[in-house]
């Protein structure tokens with residue numbers, strides 16, 4: 001398994017634990033309600049999406065019967081996805097403002113786009 005897959009799967013699990021904790025504290029009223037989108041995206045962009053990235057980098061080349069040619073770029077993509085989500089979640093939760101939120105959301109968007117291109121290259125390249 002390439003490092004990008006291991007890192008994506010490991011961080012997906014960490015996001016899962018953190019998001020569940022935020023969800024619990026949110027439901028109990030310990031955290032204010034502006035943590036709701038943070039919780040939702042820690043689950044959906046953190047746990048679910050990173051889990052998909054990790055599995056896809058491992059499985060797609062094998063489904064296609066090719067060698068994955070860009071493990072370094074995939075590692076960069078996983079780092080970008082984590083950084084973007086961390087900033088988005090903190091900006092939402094702590095109310096850091098649209099400017100900071102937007103900068104990190106742009107990183108998340110770039111990570112999603114890069115993953116799409118890498119996956120398309122595996123499928124069609």
Ligand code: HEM
Nearest residue numbers: 019020021023024025026027028036039040043044047048
């Ligand atoms: C220990 C597990 C969890 C707890 C304690 C928890 C708790 C919560 C709470 C308190 C809310 C806010 C509900 C409200 O609007 O009043 C919420 C919303 C949400 N949760 Fe969770 N949650 C958990 C697991 C999950 C998981 C596993 C997912 C998805 C993979 C998830 C996805 C969402 C989403 C998308 C929302 C926003 C829903 C909306 O827009 O109204 N949650 N959760």
Ligand code: HEM
Nearest residue numbers: 036037038040041044045048049105106107108109110112
């Ligand atoms: C670059 C990536 C993404 C950005 C920038 C983004 C942005 C946003 C924004 C601004 C909202 C409104 C939050 C609010 O109520 O204040 C939202 C809500 C939501 N998004 Fe995303 N999103 C992204 C990715 C995703 C993905 C991948 C999923 C699902 C797999 C998702 C599921 C949801 C859901 C369920 C809600 C409603 C949750 C709530 O009301 O708290 N988003 N998103």
